[in-house]
Amino acid sequence: MKKAFISVNVPAISKTYDFRVPLNMKVKEAIGLIYQIIGAEFVGIEKDYELANLFMIDSNIILSKDLKLLDYSIQDEDKFVLI
Numbered sequence: 591m592k593k594a595f596i597s598v599n600v601p602a603i604s605k606t607y608d609f610r611v612p613l614n615m616k617v618k619e620a621i622g623l624i625y626q627i628i629g630a631e632f633v634g635i636e637k638d639y640e641l642a643n644l645f646m647i648d649s650n651i652i653l654s655k656d657l658k659l660l661d662y663s664i665q666d667e668d669k670f671v672l673i
Contacts, residue, residue, distance in 0.1 A: 594659070595666045598624060598644070601673070603632055613664060617644055618655035624672060645671040 592613045599606045607628070611620050625639035644653045646662065647669040653662060 592660070594664050594668065596664065596668050596670060598670045598672055600628065601671065603628070611659060613660040614658055616656065616658050617653045620644065620659060621655070621672070643673050645673050647671060 593610050594613055595608065595610050597606055597608050607624070609624065609627070611623070615623075621642050621644060622639050625642065643655070645651070646653060646664075649662070651662075652673075653659075
């Protein structure tokens, strides 16, 4: 299973996290995983993940939650914002 090392900025908590994510994972699953990890540090934040979106900085797009990460040709070092 191919994975990519990505950086996700979370403006709501003024932090940036680095993740290694499987590229065959749907965007909505990746958002859920990110929220689960952040929720370990910030209790209560994980309940809002269904409202969140991933914005890909280099492509200037919001990723569709129903597509897989590999559909966007994501590579190591790509940068995102969780909005």
